[in-house]
Amino acid sequence: MHIVVCIKQVPDSAQIRVHPVTNTIMRQGVPTIINPYDLFSLEEALRLRDQLGGKVTVITMGPKMAIEALKKCISYGADDAILLTDKVFAGSDTLATSFALASTIAKIGETTPVDMVFCGKQTIDGDTAQVGPGIARRLHMQQLTYVAQVEKVDLDKGEIVVHRRSEGGVQVLATKLPCLVTMLEGSNVMRYGSMDDLFRAARYEVAEWDHKAAGITVTAQCGLKGSPTVVKKVFAPPARAVKAEMIKTEGKTPREVADALLTSVFAKHPKLEMEIGQ
């Protein structure tokens, strides 16, 4: 079984701020992490590999520094990693990103056919949740989104059963391989890799692919050229001017506290008191 896991290196959004004057995102000095959702999909892929045999290949499209994120995936136990990096990919929106990733996966499949692709549900920086479905559509794969758990994969029958979270509850879905899964958070816990895997990661040379290596001959669908999305404006929502108010009371019992609360509300809105009284 060959599984490809797509990961994205993202700025640690807990530490990111929007510049108050220029309204641009201040990325400088913000540490990068692997998109948290992608770790759940990597762990799910590793579990399937451990169960059924085969291999896990991790890919990302991004700048050179994304090598660190890929090496980290090796240290968790992934077998191979490929960095898709090329100037022509700069400025990709979700359309161009999924085109580039789909081409790469197709190319990888020429050597070892791909049975499954894993993506995170969404990223914590772009937040669109469009890339996974975009890849599935292009590769004519079945797609299962918002997956909380992969229940079973039957390689002989070429079948997969998953639990998908939906608004009303949990759907148990079955479909055919090859398929693409996007994983929800909290579905599993990333393993603590072995010393062998740490050694392998420290010595691993990540393969770097440009557009040609990924089998892309025409670059019109890549990068800025292939990205119809335009960012018109970025802004930080202004802090709310209204401050919370503390209502002071000497009272201790629930009755006294409730009374103090009502008194203060009615003091502000005398009409309300009148209306209730009528």
Add this chain to the structure above:
Amino acid sequence: MAEKFDAIVIGAGPSGNAAALVMARAGMKVLQLERGEYPGSKNVQGAILYAEALEQIIPNCRRQAPLERPIIEQRMWVLDDESYVGSNYRGTKKKDEPPTRYTVIRANIDRWMSKKATDAGVLLICEATVLDLIKLDGKVVGVRTDRLGGDILAEVVVLADGVNSLIATKAGLRPTIKAADVALAVKEMHFLPKEVIEQRFNIANDEGVVIELFGKITKGMMGTGFLYTNRESIALGIGCMADDFKKGGVTPYDLLDAMKAHPAIKPLIAGSEVKEYAAHLIPEGGYKAIPQVHGDGWVIVGDSGGFVNAVHREGSNLAMTSGRLAAETILKLKEEGKPFTAQHLARYRAALEDSFVMKDLKKYRNMPEIFHANPQFFTTYPELLNRAAATILKVDGIDKKTKEKEIAGEFVKRRSRLGLLGDAIKLVRSFR
């Protein structure tokens, strides 16, 4: 794990990085294990870097290392509750004489130094914690880590795991560190625009200031405070002996808050944004607290050996130097084909004794005890000194001679004549 190494270095702080780099550069097969996410992620320092110690390991370091500002001015302040008496030294940069002290940010400098080590061939594994040493017939032959399949063997193990050195204690190589021999320090990073810092401290864009703080800010405990200028931030912190904290009931962050509110400090950090808060131990027991530093198959370097000169706030340079000396000893023994026995590794101890590391620590060997037992140096004297200054400087119609008498009388009243003499002798002894 079947793979064997010539040397394993535990820890990727300045001492471990120095040792690993020097050994790998000479062709040894070195494994370095660090429990943090990356080198420097767990480390705390003021931080002043002493460039000479680094220069000995990485020539031309000043041109490559991520340094913040060279120090051109040193201020020493003795603080009373609301005032201070201070001295300043301000020099100028000389063309043919490079500065020796720079402010740095540890996460940056540690990563930079570690990159030099991995470039030289060190295999660095982060996020792996060493739990214990593996011994065979009393000789250290490897380490046990918290990872699956994590036993790794080597000819020699360098313990560079920092002040607590739990591993050395667990393996019975040294006693548990005592609260009387370590200081607990807290530190904050206050961010301010570059121009604001330069204006407030009267410096140019490539100049920095150090303020060492002493006196009532430590509330009678043995300790000091500091304030350093980085490029776009101010590092400030305060530390006292751990056993003093235990006795006194004052918390470290109380001390730091009070220090930040002192009228002399407050305007220097006004309007800043605090982005980091850290706490760390510093081994300050001095010469007398240094444990056995070598044995069969192992050596101890840096903070884990207690190599910190608290008086001059030097630690990272002793760490780098001890790491280098240990590595050089190991290389020499390897070249001579000698095994890494306690007897042969004793050369490392000799090299330490011969260097500034042990010479400086020896010089101040009495200081920790004396200051620890005499809190008047941290309370009464700073107060008296500040009052004396205030008295002399006040122009109120009283003649100067009367004022001098009043000041002298105050000193005698507070400490007695014998007490003053005793304190003077103690001060001299502590520096010798």
